Amino acid sequence: MKSFAFFEPTTLAEASRLFAEEHAQLLAGGTDLVIGMKAYTETPQSVISLQRIPGLSGITTDGDSINIGAMTKVREVELSADVQQHHTALAEGASEIGSIQIRNLATLGGNIAHASPAADTVAGLLVADAQVDIADADGERSVPINELFTGPGQTVLTPGEIITRFRLPSPASGSHYIKHKIREVMDLAFIGVAAAVNLDNGTITDARIGLAAVAPTPIRATAAENLLRGNEPTPELIERAGEAAAAGCSPISDLRCSAEHRREMVNVLTKRTVQNALARATA
């Protein structure tokens, strides 16, 4: 690991000023950054730890809204009763990251700021319609999660901007996440699919589908969502939603699997997550 200067600011403004400098990196849980620094793929001149800044960690409720601080460990997200009940897909996604030892270090903010299209929490945040609160030395702004990513490893964050919090506005009556993978733990997703639905008298009043690792950024399957919304769930309708989700993604072939396999599995797993979300909504 190359040497670097280490900072532990106690305010967001100070952290933002340090982070706006060139060759600076933020340290949250460290599970990506420290490994990258060991491999010399990350060679920051300064590392700014966020752990001494108050208010960045923890899960709180505000009416229907659940707020998750960016420095909250993904293990805490996974085990939170509120998240499990109202945003099941996010709790399931968090539980799919690495191992317990890694989830005790890794943070929700880090998983998202790293902007991997395959991040396990991203599909759950997409179907929760999460708002991402961002701060810098001058103030704050908020971005919907589906507008945060611009490419692999790329976000709309400007130099010095720091993710502070995720706000999950309203609970879904049922949601589910499936990670398509080989190993039970310690694996990266071939693809990740989340669905969240609201039902009223047997009609789907809202449907949200989030897809990971099937496009340069995590995406919503809006064509599939539009098919479902306002209709009664029938096997034929869910079949068409799966096909629409597959048609709307743009996967690549890599050493993990082929683009064709990814696209086919988007079809299969979209149907499955929608069915499971519906089952949970009526349970």
Place this chain on the structure above:
Amino acid sequence: MAKHPVALTVNGDEHDLLIEPRKTLLAVLRDTIGLTGTKEGCSTGDCGACTVIVDGKAVTSCMVLGVTVSGKEITTIEGLASDGELHPVQQAFIDTGGYQCGFCTPGFIMASKVLIDEDPDRSEEEFRHALGGNICRCTGYTKILEAVLKAAKQIRTST
């Protein structure tokens, strides 16, 4: 680069150290403090050999910068035995032969200890899943799982 003062507690002993920022907690434990029971396996967080307990949570110490643990309480494999008696998890690994070359053993024991402390009633399947972050290069998983279940049972019945 400038070294940073770090005050941490390891196995009940307080240490005031000056640490270079690029040193991992694993390196601090092994090289600075001299506690070599914690092992370095893959060094990328995949194998769990470096598992230690920080403020009650099992973490892979190879992924933690030493400068970030100031004020925290760390327990390593050397801190489990008390008054000359092995911890029940350690004893169970011996009794069942839950080790072969022994390199993964400290990591497995530290991860298992927290799991049993949290919930000794976990099923075999749940323990197996929860220990997925620990790898045994001798592939001695059957005996390791036996050891964990034996220790869990003992701790369950003694509390």
